[in-house]
Amino acid sequence: MTDYRRLRVALLGAGAVGSQVAALLLRHGAELADRAGAELELVGIAVRDLDAPRETDLPRELFTTDAETLIMGADIVIELMGGIEPARTYLLQAINSGADVVTANKALLATHGTEIFEAADQVGAQVYYEAAAAGAIPIIRPLRDSLAGDRVQRIMGIVNGTTNYILDRMDTEGADLADVLAEAQALGYAEADPTADVEGFDAAQKAAILASLAFHTTVPLSTVHREGITGIDASMIESARRAGYVIKLLAVCERLQGESDAAASGEAISVRVYPALISRAHPLASVHGAHNAVFVQAEAAGSLMFYGAGAGGVQTASAVLGDIVSAARRHIAGGVGVGESTRANLPIVPVGRVTTRYQITLEVDDRPGVLATVAGTLSDGRVSIATVEQTIVDDADTADAVGVARLVIGTHKAREQDLSETVDRLAASGVVERVVSVLRVEGD
Amino acid sequence: MTDYRRLRVALLGAGAVGSQVAALLLRHGAELADRAGAELELVGIAVRDLDAPRETDLPRELFTTDAETLIMGADIVIELMGGIEPARTYLLQAINSGADVVTANKALLATHGTEIFEAADQVGAQVYYEAAAAGAIPIIRPLRDSLAGDRVQRIMGIVNGTTNYILDRMDTEGADLADVLAEAQALGYAEADPTADVEGFDAAQKAAILASLAFHTTVPLSTVHREGITGIDASMIESARRAGYVIKLLAVCERLQGESDAAASGEAISVRVYPALISRAHPLASVHGAHNAVFVQAEAAGSLMFYGAGAGGVQTASAVLGDIVSAARRHIAGGVGVGESTRANLPIVPVGRVTTRYQITLEVDDRPGVLATVAGTLSDGRVSIATVEQTIVDDADTADAVGVARLVIGTHKAREQDLSETVDRLAASGVVERVVSVLRVEGD
Structure with a gap:
């Protein structure tokens, strides 16, 4: 030797x-x-x-x-x-x-x-x-070094194995979140206290690290918008499936143009973690079980994906x-260490100013004029409708009773704050019985 | 600034x-x-x-x-x-x-x-x-640095965009190689002289580099076994599809145990480029168009995949x-550069000693005893049959004429040299009309 x-x-x-x-x-x-x-x-x-x-x-x-x-x-x-x-x-x-x-x-x-x-x-x-x-997925060096000469536009990552395991089982078996979580805990895939995973805290920490590397800027954890998966139920997964989507907990790190006066470039970033709909044709849709994957879009390199085991001793x-x-x-x-590159100092926009597509599912009264009211409320709120599908949930069983219809509305890109104010107005409009779900659609 | x-x-x-x-x-x-x-x-x-x-x-x-x-x-x-x-x-x-x-x-x-x-x-x-x-796919740093503490067992890479484009078009459209190649040349996806791509020279160079990094050893280009895709025709692609496979030009870098007396560890490596059948369920099967992907299996990290654009200015x-x-x-x-890690000095075994699974397609005389002869020849040659499927190609049209049957034989792992000698004996056996194709099966 x-x-x-x-x-x-x-x-x-x-x-x-x-x-x-x-x-x-x-x-x-x-x-x-x-x-x-x-x-x-x-x-x-x-x-x-x-x-x-x-x-x-x-x-x-x-x-x-x-x-x-x-x-x-x-x-x-x-x-x-x-x-x-x-x-x-x-x-x-x-x-x-x-x-x-x-x-x-x-x-x-x-x-x-x-x-x-x-x-x-x-x-x-x-x-x-x-x-x-x-x-185990090599993602730090690729972002820190290999892509250091490129401009990352967007990262979408499945960076928490536990929640991907849960959502995947719900998707493939139609199971309920509570049942899958209990089983995951029994198998050791989920902690006894699953909060860090299912509420997105773990994913938010990773998102902060990835965004900081990708955009060469400091990303305080407090600026990462975070939503967990506890609001996701079997019916949402099923209706996502019917529409050609799967629900994944995504860490999204995005470079935004014209969103800030602070940086000379006018650029800003957004870092957020939430369950979102993603097309089944997207490479991230086929990340199953407890696997992780990070999908990176860069100006010169185009689309890259890194896939592998996200956890395990x-x-x-x-x-x-x-x-x-x-x-x-x-x-x-020899020589000194190479420090982190955080000199870009990009402002981080609050989630309310971020634009994404949405899928809104409502239960509404099944009577004339309701669709017009809903459409008008959306339009007044600067939310543009891309697709709409109405189905009957409950037929009216007596002549003067009102039936219930389900409306699934796909929007064009809308600003988060506009969207959420509009959904509040819909809920209070008198024609909406129930806001079933409001989910973002990622990965166009 | x-x-x-x-x-x-x-x-x-x-x-x-x-x-x-x-x-x-x-x-x-x-x-x-x-x-x-x-x-x-x-x-x-x-x-x-x-x-x-x-x-x-x-x-x-x-x-x-x-x-x-x-x-x-x-x-x-x-x-x-x-x-x-x-x-x-x-x-x-x-x-x-x-x-x-x-x-x-x-x-x-x-x-x-x-x-x-x-x-x-x-x-x-x-x-x-x-x-x-x-x-553009970051693969050098992951192999050189991120996986430097692990033991890579196997790499399977789609590392040539032109051949993947051609094989993918043949697969999705049933087109002939010559037609797709001509079109690829017209579109600038293939060179006027496509030899470097279609004969696997480009992939072999990349395989030598990847294997050298993955196994921390020197891999002379001359030791890389290389076969191109010019022998692949539409009927092979079609019969692969029927069997649940797709044909990809793969760069395979493999660590072999007990294959060498030279290294103290008894370890050796094999580096080879050839078109091979791969299950449609394998992540590499969904790498379309001119995209590249490198699938890495390591002892500790498990399976990883790196995906992106393999070429383009x-x-x-x-x-x-x-x-x-x-x-x-x-x-x-400051400090000096970090040199390449090639101290493992692993011997490189010739392809004849490598074992893989095979799919052998034969046209044989449709008469009694033929399957027994074929099976006996394989068994004598130390090639073990895993699956067999016989179909009729040509019915005999007169009483004393002999019809033609097609045999598709899937083998267990067999040594390349045994397999190729056995196929020669089959071809000379008198019952085999034509050896339609002999393809390796990778990615179990």
């Missing part, structure tokens, strides 16, 4: 991802050394509880509860603890002690990314985080190990 | 890709400077003929026929001339004069890659080549510009 320089690698956290990273580092050490041009010596694994059960068989002597001492002696520090603290403190400590750092912590990067990247810039360290968005460990090898190569090569 | 360090960028070649690169560099200069942290000054464009027509409107004063002088004064040299010479000489000259280099030249890298990478290593320069395989320019920004960032950061 070649005599390589030895780099000391410290691991913080030994959960599902961390224990796989440690096991693979130990198992493939010689091979990874050849690739990195450096020996990667795992010097320790910091955990809270030395006696907690672990998924893989790791040498006891590697474990320690003293993270701070471990960090002080390391060339590369891998943070896989999750959560904000003490992960943030440890990462900053590692950076300030001269280490390069690898993290998969999307919550931390989405909330304290600027602080961490600036600390790294100060000392010339590098932060690697390929595992922080879309798990060993899959995510692949991305972390790639970062460790990259960090080692950089350490050997 | 921030006051950045100025980097001098020299462009060699102003064809379809080069002229787009120059135009985008000039148009987005300020934005790219913000991303790179350096001003990218296009100092000149070396061409053979100053008066040749160009696709974009570039300032006349940038053009020069004196490539050598241009190279000497540059920090970053972009080679988009294509071909081996003088591209090779210019690239080496650029590296030796201290520049980082960007190239999209797959022919050069597949044949002289080792020489170029070693020259860069000597002086600490870096070679960027995201555009050399699969055009402006699309490929996107990949080149990403490399220019990366080169500039590295220049500013």
Whole structure:
């Protein structure tokens, strides 16, 4: 074996991802050394509880509860603890002690990314985080480097495996959300507290990271509009299917023209997470189960798609190990780290100013003039109708009773705020019995 | 505008890709400077003929026929001339004069890659080549960096847009290869001399580059087994369709276990390009038109797919510009370049020792005992039958004439050499009228 320089690698956290990273580092050490041009010596694994059960068989002597001492002696520090603290403190400590750092912590990067990247810039360290968005799918380097000379116009990502699994099962089996969620929890695909997934918090963190990379700008998590999937029921999925759509929880990052006076270019961006209808002919429609995919449209490159496993301990460990090898190569090569590119300073428009197409489903009184009232209300609200379909839900069973009809209205692009005000007016119009659903349509 | 360090960028070649690169560099200069942290000054464009027509409107004063002088004064040299010479000489000259280099030249890298990478290593320069395989699709960085800690088991790539366009049209329209090719030539999708595409030379170059990255080993172009699509006719496409398959020209890069005594691990690799049957349910089956896609299976990451435009001037320019920004960032950061990782030194097995599944289509005499003879010949040749379907082609029209039946045999995995010897014996057996086709089946 070649005599390589030895780099000391410290691991913080030994959960599902961390224990796989440690096991693979130990198992493939010689091979990874050849690739990195450096020996990667795992010097320790910091955990809270030395006696907690672990998924893989790791040498006891590697474990320690003293993270701070471990960090002080390391060339590369891998943070896989999750959560904000003490992960943030440890990462900053590692950076300030001269280490390069690898993290998969999307919550931390989405909330304290600027602080961490600036600390790294100060000392010339590098932060690697390929595992922080879309798990094993290489999407960080493509956005950060490969597309760095292009102008990304739009990203649509299925970036949360749990919700895609749930929506896919609802779509293929006609099942109810609560039943599929319970089953996903039993199988370990969903957490006991599924809030982070089903309410879109996880996807929003990833959207902030992806948008920041794609548009070279800072995207605070608080500016990401977020809606979860708990409002989606079997009947919405079924009526989407009949119209040639499937419902996916999408992270949409979009560059908007003429939406801002703040930037010289007049450009702004919008970052939002919500369940949306997407045509079954779109490549994202065939992303099944817990898989993730990121669809990117760029000015020069055109349409690209990145597809793979979005979660899972060993899959995510692949991305972390790639970062460790990259960090080692950089350490050997010398020079300072390459900081994040966020100089575009693009304003972020509130979701109310974003325009999308919509599908509005209403139950209305089945009597003369109702369609005219609905159409007039939409038109007054600057919402233009593209398609309309009316079906009978309940025939009137006596001569003076009023039946119920269902109206499914597809709109042209409308401004979110106009749309929502118009739907409120429809609901109060006296002819609408019930607003069944209002869903955005993405991916033209 | 921030006051950045100025980097001098020299462009060699102003064809379809080069002229787009120059135009985008000039148009987005300020934005790219913000991303790179350096001003990218296009100092000149070396061409053979100053008066040749160009696709974009570039300032006349940038053009020069004196490539050598241009190279000497540059920090970053972009080679988009294509071909081996003088591209090779210019690239080496650029590296030796201290520049980082960007190239999209797959022919050069597949044949002289080792020489170029070693020259860069000597002086600490870096070679960027995201555009050399699969055009705008970011696949080089994912393989080189993101998956550097994983073990790639297999790559299946649709890496030639022209042949995918032809096969897709044949599949969707039942057209003949010659007709589609002629049309593709008229539309500019295929060259006047289509040999490089239809005979698989272009795909073989890309396969060598991808395999080298994926397996961290040197893959000489001469070791890549190559077959083109000229033997594919409409009837093969049609019978593939009936069996639930589509025919794609695939670049297959595979890690093989227990196939070599040379490597300590017993591992070896196989790199091959040929038209193969692939299930219509496989993600690669839905790659239409001139699009490319690379399907990667890795030990930890599982299955990944990268999809996008595989060619086109402006699309490929996107990949080149990403490399220019990366080169500039590295220049500013300092340190030496990160060399290629080829220390695995894996032996490459000849195609005769590779095992795949096959579909064999035969026309045989329709008389008793023929199926037994065919089955016996296959079994004697160590080819195991998985499925068989016999249909009547020609009924015997007189009592003593012999009819013709068509046998479509799906095999289990068989060694290529066994299979080809067995097919020869079948052809000579006296009961086989015609070997209609022998196609591999990929993507289980």
